[in-house]
Amino acid sequence: MSSMSSLTLGAGDPVAHVINHPTFVNESGWVIWSSAQTNLVVSGLILLFVGFFVAKAVATGNESDGHKRWITNNRFAHMVEVICGYLRESTVRPLLGERTNKMMPFLWTVFFFILINNLLGLIPILDLHNLLLGEAGLGLNPEMVAKHQAFIGGTATQSIFVTAGLSLIAGLMINFSGIKELGVAGYIKHLTADAPIFVWPIIIPIEIMGTFIKPIALAIRLFANMTAGHILVAVLLGFAADGFVKGDVIGIPVGVISGVGVIAIYFLELFVAFLQAFVFMFLTTVFISLLAHHGEHDHDHAHEGAPAHA
């Protein structure tokens, strides 16, 4: 355990390596600021700065540029443009149809905000922070490391409260969009699922619960997927550290195998970062679409379970 804590730089167990770390705590024990919050702010700034850069590159140029004004010259901007185009045309438009253009700003923001947070979590900012402050003794504030506090680091989307906040926004958007699309009467009628009246006492509570369960499922899915992968990485790093520190016939192979495993899992995490951002956005789109198609209620519910397993 002690050598594992050496690699995870102050953490006593793998979970401690991946959880949110407080920066400021008041006298009542409430966390005022934590590393995840800094991550959220940084990811928001990244989204805005990168977004403005990409928007400038993607927007049609001046007529004086000739035919080049139609071309996105920057490769990164082109990649983002392709992702935006794919999400709009291949993912959202088949589900939302005419409402696509109105909903895309929100859905794009959901996707990229979660994606940036997921990717930030793959950068060992917390380890660098602890190394520089605690181990290297740069004199910034070593006491923070001793108290296991951090300015920045970790993965914001592996905090159930952060994913709950995002899901709350998604849930509000789903239901407001449904009310706008169906009207208040239509929205209430939707809770009956077009079932016979004698089934209403069962159906209506289920539908009402479903209204809350959908965003809760979004929150838990994102939180669980991001947390599990990071814990796995931390555990494997712990194995690698213990193996190399032990340095004997068993320790070295364990360290090498675990090190290779960490690299493989990191690539998987990179994929999961994109996948979970997509799944959150896609399921939000599906839930929005469910509150619009009157005649396809049964059909939609038949498919509702499928993406929920993603």
Add this chain to the structure above:
Amino acid sequence: MKRIAFLLILIALATLSAKSFASDPLHEIEAEIHDIAEGAVGHDASSGHGDAHDGEHKSSVIESPKAGIAPMVTAILVFVIVAGISAVGIWPKIVGGLDERNAKITGEIAAAEDARKQAKEALNEYEKNLADARAEAQQMLESTKAQQIELAAQLKATADVELTAMREKAKADIDAAKKQALNELYSESVTLATVMAGKILQREVTAGDQQRLMEESLAEMKTVKS
């Protein structure tokens, strides 16, 4: 250059990590004792990070509300602000770029399709005209050929007539010349024969004799000839 910088960062990280491996043994022993002691008292893992030392050794992935509310509020605020700003300054430009490019590409494809149709129609018209021209040329060729054949036949007939006439005329001329030559030959032969006969007979052959001899000779020649 970027790769060198990346390698330098990795080396720095490895160095710092190696330093972290060489931690104080007394601290490790103290931590182990602390772990054992906390395990003995049944430490509550969800007690959050209020006690920093607790969080160092026993943590939970689900934070307490005291630790989680602030990140949740921050997440909502940051998301709403980012969504609001991007909805005004980012997404409209990207949507505009995507739609305008889509319209441009669709328009260009439609224009290319129209141009292709026009080219095809022009090609069909050209091929039709070419076929008509070829048919007309063929017809003219055949007509000309027929006229040539007719003209040739006409010329040949005329030539045949002329040749026949010339041949007849030549034949007649030849016959006439031949007849005249024969007559002259006969006359000369008779005269010569008469002269020779006179010399042989030592007497003058008269005109009557000559006439008689000539007639007899002619009769004999005709007999021999037949």
